[in-house]
Amino acid sequence: MHKAVCCFLFFCSFSLSALTLEQLQQQLTTQKVIRGDFKQSKNLQMFNQPLVSDGSFLLSHQEGLIWTQKNPFPVSLVLTKDKLRQQFSGQSAEIVEASDNPMVFYFSHLFLSLFKGDLASLENQFSMTLTGDLQNTWILHLTPKAAPLNKVFKEIDIKGSIQIEELLLVELNGDSSVIEFSHIDQAQSNLTLQEKNAFEF
């Protein structure tokens, strides 16, 4: 009898925690503003050792993404719906508009969708499988459906629990890039004046 109850409870908890794409999408978009740190590691076979960078980021679902790299050299990148501002250490800022160059924005928008967990727009280009649950960790496997993505990437994995924790891009030839997110702070949902200004350019 005891065993049966245990089994029953086990099955219940299992079925209660099976995660669907809709639930994940819901979870990922509850917080409108996310701040945190990142560590990016590019592992290419042609490199003797991976290229590593780190810094902090601010993701606003409404405005866009601010990516502030500190190491190995300072970079400030701001991406909005139709503009990209890049400023590398010591140089003046460069602004690229989507209407001038739609191709350049293609990958940027893809990256932003991955980052935001915007599953609806990713659905067009990837077939998705989801394993895990919200209490522990979940992994979303994305496999590109068509060119040009499927000519370059074998798969893209997004891993997280309450928020996205890791983004892994694996190329067909075995090269990969991984971005790990840490110190995620979702409490402050308003942008500071400085942050708001960063999006206006």
Added chain:
Amino acid sequence: MFVQQTLLQKKLPIETNILALLPKNQQDDVAQYAFEKIADNINNRVIFLIKGKDKDNLIKAAEHFTKSMASIGLFADIESTISVGQQESWSSLYFPYRAQLLSEADKENLKTPETRVNHVIQQIYNPFSGVSGGELRSDPFLLFRDYLSSRNTSNSHFSLHKSYLISEVENNLYLLIQADIAGGAFDRELQNLLPVLQGVETRVEERFHVKLLHTGSLFYAAYGTESAKGEISTIGIGSLIGILFLLLMVYRSILPLALALLSIGCGLLVAFVVTVLVFGEIHIFSLVFGASLIGISIDYAFHYLTERLVHQDNWDSDFALKEIFNAITLGLVTSLIGYLGLLIAPFPGLQQLSLFSIVGLFSAYLTVVMCYPVLSQTPSTVKQPNIVILDAWLRLWRCNRLRVALPGGLILFALIGLTQINFDDDIRQLQAMPDSLKEQEYTIKNITGVGNNQQLLLVKANSEEALLQRLEQLSMQFNDWKKDGFIGNVQSISQFVPSIATQQENYKQVKFLYQQQADYLSNRLNLVEPIIFDQTFNPLLIKDYLNSSVSESLGFLWFGKVVGQTASVIALSDVNNPELIKGYISAQSDVTRLDKAAEISAIFAHYRHFISEMLLVTYVMIGLLLVWRYGVKLGFLVIIPPFVAGLAALAITSVLAIPITIFNLLALLLVLGIGIDYTLFFAEQKNREKSRNTFLAITLSAITTVLSFGLLALSETQAIHGFGVTVLTGIIIAWLLAPLAMKKQDVE
């Protein structure tokens, strides 16, 4: 038999393309070829914009629209999405030649090659750039991606959204769809499919709550055809009804009616057949004018029928013919002289018109001369009409003061009116341009960035390489102008295929970069294997570009070998400073502007002067003919009415603010040729009673002619409208003054 053959063919050989009316460019074969190629390409393109507020809704509308469009059978090719395949085509075309291709920015930056390594490193660390291992291996300095993105910049403000091109302007979204029609814009079968397209557009607009804009030569051509068809009907039917009414009113019996229709019918039929035999086709423009022939060809019939009406029981059909024979023959000859003037100008359009009219008039005349006496042996049983007004008017002409005052007064009025004269040789007077189409075109041009004020420059050289180098040189100058704001955009084939000289320079620069910086980059990236430069020089050629699908949109700018030279066209748009361009081009011996409109306008102006001289010659010739027949005094009297009529007609046209064009001058030829008929008949009359009868016939002729040309004056096409007004007023005044040639003793 020919008629049978024509009827057996499904369609009549009627041409609607305005350019078929115009003389070809005789000076420059290359320019003519270039113009025709480009015209074909532009004429077959149709552009649609779907206007709305929501991107996804627009895309749904676009999908539905393109599916419906495809089923109409009007389009050979519809482009609504930029397929990924297309995006890849650029890459696969240029990739093998990447060591020879550099964007303008990189060409500058590589002058300091040391900066490149930092740039590469930054891009690798940038998560937005999408630099993959594969790319880095084949292009370690990331030059190729710079080149590719620089080829794709355009002046338009469209961005890709789910493979569709959408632009946002002033809070509205516009989705772009382009299509090529399955044939020429002047193909009447395609034009007939337009109402189906309109139906599809309306359904899409209603279902998705969007607005559809469209532009393309097809729409203008179809409109022109419709309006011409409408006018032919109006003029043809209007004239016929007027004539029938008059015939019934005056002659009040069936025989005259039947004879008249016989004459008109023969005239038109033979005219149509002969013109098609000679030219292979008839332009719809000629048919519009030809419809007015109805009112003129009836003149001979009127003279004959009036004789019959008047003679009642004294009727002898052959004798009657002899009576009027001289007059109508002379009348025919003078009218033919008038139309012959048109035959001389090398305008296919005017030649057709004149041949049609000459043959038509001649056939109508022959019908009267050969058939009428035979068919109308019986006398008229209707009593003569008693037209008091005509008598009264004729009696007025006895008074000397009237004989001087009326013409004199008209001449004075004419001279004053002529001060308002204003000449216009613009080709656009030949086209009916509806406002709604023009508005859509303007909007679409602005939003797509194609720009208005386009200029096409033809560049010629001795070889492919020489031409490409020249195009590069010119493009550099034009890009400076673009920076200064004098022009909006430049498009040249050299932007997509650099000259071999440039490719060699680039190759040197790239090789140098690798020699100097490859090791440094290998170290910074900590590479397993060092970077080596292993590409050999292999030039990208025009034929590679033209064979690739990327050349579908602009490849037509390259003509290759034409008449011994190699030629291509540079397209400038949004030209704000045409004087600057004109000045620069005139200094270049191998560059000419392709401007058909200006060229035609210049031809029009030239022929306007030519026709003026022709007019004088015609007056002199006819004057001599008259003097030979009538002596100096009467001859002079005969020619004054049409002369004054011509002056006054021109004056009235000017006063009505209608610009004087080549067509108004041609109209004067007709006023002379037809107006003189009236005075001739008076001059030929031998006694008073005859004069009264003559005047009846002349009045009837004048009414029908005025009716026909008056209807022409209702045309939407400016040229035809002006022509109609001039002839109309000229004929009225010629009729008014015709009794001047009446012998004084006849009036009592």
